[in-house]
Amino acid sequence: MKIRTRFAPSPTGYMHIGNLRTALFCYFIAKQNDGDFILRIEDTDQQREVDGAIDLIYQVLEETGLHYDEGPLKDGGNGPYIQSKRLDIYKEYAKKLIALGGAHYCFCQEDFEDHDPCLQLSYEEIQQKIKDGVPYVIRQTIPDTGITCFDDQVYGHIEVENQTLNEGILIKSDGYPTYNFANVIDDHLMHITHVVRGNEYLSSTPKYNLIYQAFGWDIPTYIHCPPVMKDETHKLSKRHGDASYQDLKDQGFLKEAILNYISLLGWAPEGDEVLSLNELIKQFDIKRISKAPAIFDIDKLKWMNGVYLRNMSLQQYHELLLPYYQSLNKNIDSLELSRVLQPRIEKLSEVNETIDFIQMAYPFDISLYSHKKMKTNPENSLEALKHVKEKLACCDDFSIENLVMLFIEIAKENNLKNGRIMWPVRVALTNKQVTPGGAGDIAHILGKEETLKRIDTAILDLTKALQETSY
Numbered sequence: 001m002k003i004r005t006r007f008a009p010s011p012t013g014y015m016h017i018g019n020l021r022t023a024l025f026c027y028f029i030a031k032q033n034d035g036d037f038i039l040r041i042e043d044t045d046q047q048r049e050v051d052g053a054i055d056l057i058y059q060v061l062e063e064t065g066l067h068y069d070e071g072p073l074k075d076g077g078n079g080p081y082i083q084s085k086r087l088d089i090y091k092e093y094a095k096k097l098i099a100l101g102g103a104h105y106c107f108c109q110e111d112f113e114d115h116d117p118c119l120q121l122s123y124e125e126i127q128q129k130i131k132d133g134v135p136y137v138i139r140q141t142i143p144d145t146g147i148t149c150f151d152d153q154v155y156g157h158i159e160v161e162n163q164t165l166n167e168g169i170l171i172k173s174d175g176y177p178t179y180n181f182a183n184v185i186d187d188h189l190m191h192i193t194h195v196v197r198g199n200e201y202l203s204s205t206p207k208y209n210l211i212y213q214a215f216g217w218d219i220p221t222y223i224h225c226p227p228v229m230k231d232e233t234h235k236l237s238k239r240h241g242d243a244s245y246q247d248l249k250d251q252g253f254l255k256e257a258i259l260n261y262i263s264l265l266g267w268a269p270e271g272d273e274v275l276s277l278n279e280l281i282k283q284f285d286i287k288r289i290s291k292a293p294a295i296f297d298i299d300k301l302k303w304m305n306g307v308y309l310r311n312m313s314l315q316q317y318h319e320l321l322l323p324y325y326q327s328l329n330k331n332i333d334s335l336e337l338s339r340v341l342q343p344r345i346e347k348l349s350e351v352n353e354t355i356d357f358i359q360m361a362y363p364f365d366i367s368l369y370s371h372k373k374m375k376t377n378p379e380n381s382l383e384a385l386k387h388v389k390e391k392l393a394c395c396d397d398f399s400i401e402n403l404v405m406l407f408i409e410i411a412k413e414n415n416l417k418n419g420r421i422m423w424p425v426r427v428a429l430t431n432k433q434v435t436p437g438g439a440g441d442i443a444h445i446l447g448k449e450e451t452l453k454r455i456d457t458a459i460l461d462l463t464k465a466l467q468e469t470s471y
């Protein structure tokens, strides 16, 4: 039998992390078995629907490469794939279920305890009420006795006494189905073999099984996934504005790193955790899905993103960074800048802040020249910069290697440790405590003219500041 999974998001306006995790697991299971991955839009809760949300779902699946084999824009003969276009189907099956004794009309305007009093109505009474236009819902009829059991691939054997299950609504008074009904009808009619979803549906699954049984349909394989938590006690939830796929992209994470990291929420590979989509398809194993809640650890994602950035070729990395360089209207060696940044940046959103000194040095800050370990202070920094200025003025080879050699030479000539020269140069060129790369890298990136200009400015600033303090 061909394996068929479905991703069934509700169009609520963002691709939440938990949703994307479900999509990934569905995709892995289908693809590792040469099966089909189906997209179904669950839009029966019209109040929650957000304009443009369906397009966002298409867009994220397209961008992430999770291409579906069947779905709204790719008919595979089992559609429509948008639930609001299937209302007649649900009505037809609800009627069939009533005839089979698995559901009943309910005209109650108020809640009831225990059993639905409408179960006592005769066939004629029901017909009369419908004729009279009394509003109704269709409720599931639950047997009084017996137990319903099933085996979940993650949570194991589950057994529930039927009398503990409630007679939930299957079709609402406006004719729309609830999830509790639509998921069963659709999964059956769409020939879904493996149902992957969040474990919040685990406790209702026995009710779904009663519907399958009433129709005499095969029950799919269930894979309920653990929740994704913000911390030990709080669920990551879209209602609380927690991260969506788009948020993570906007924060500067790479698509590949996001997908890789989200795949590890509640699942662990046997070996290395850094895996491409194809490797994930190969390695994914339902047996290794955990029951325990997964904690969304942004620091781990950051680390993983850094790994992806560092593993790129310099050319690829450079192309990724080019848009960030657009605001720099300086004539700089941007490829070299990329080379300097590559080992140092974990998130693309750090780029602007890291390179901001290129456009303009930060304001002069005398305290930066005092560095205990480097044994520098404003006075000896001024001396160092004067030596450097002299040497650089007649240096035409501004390659990093040559610049570094030159700084070392100056240190040697003056019987100083290298840091006594390099630290003041780095501060003079940036006025920043932390910079990408050392004095040689930065002088090279800025080029001769700019480097000399900034050293001159630093000499002037230091001289002035020292004069003021000596009065």
Ligand code: GLU
Pocket: 007, 008, 009, 010, 042, 183, 196, 197, 198
């Ligand atoms: N529409 C449901 C949701 O977005 C999906 C549940 C399922 O996968 O069956 O939570």
